[in-house]
Amino acid sequence: MRIDRSLKSAAVLGVVLALAVGCKKKPPTTTPEAAPPPSAVEAPPPAAPAPAPPATSSRESGVLSEDLQTLNSKGYLKDAFFDFDKADLREDARTALASDAQWLKQYSSIRILVEGHCDERGTEEYNLSLGQKRASSVKDYLVSLGVESARVNTVSYGKARPFCGDHDENCWGQNRRGHFVITGK
Secondary structure, three states: OHHHHHHHHHHHHHHHHHHHHHOOOOOOOOOOOEEEEEEEEOOOOOOOOOOOOOOOOHHHHHHHHHHHHHHHHHHOOOOOOOOOOOOOOOOHHHHHHHHHHHHHHHOOEEEEEEEEEOOOOOOOOHHHHHHHHHHHHHHEEEEEEEEOOHHHEEEEOOOOOOOOOOHHHHHHHOEEEEEEEEEEE
16 A cells, blocks of 8 residues: 555656646747838938038238237237226226127137236235236136137236236226236137
């Protein structure tokens, strides 16, 4: 009886294994979709033509071919002058800066440094701060007129680099300025 049970168990186990192996699921078969006829395949759009380089007038190429020292010596950019102890732009400074902004927009590759200067009166620390405010006023106004901010850097020299060395109001008025230096083209 023991053998019969063992044989029966072995037989049942064999049937179960055979069924398990024989009943293995087949992966589903898919039919590939029909490819569209060759005439229906869309061709990729043609590549856009490269933009033409901006036209450069002979005047512009002449200016841009000058070295930086020559550009700075020709006075293309006019200084902005300030009243005593002020960083607000005067009307004459706004007029000069409007002209400067037009020139800078015409020569869009030019980069500049705006130097803030003061007269000899006041402490060095005070004049450095005032000079920075003046340089920033000039930059902010140029940017408001459409000059890219990244093209304009500022620095303050306070009273360290006077334009005029006399000790009177006429000379001091020439020293209170936002001065331009062309630094790149």
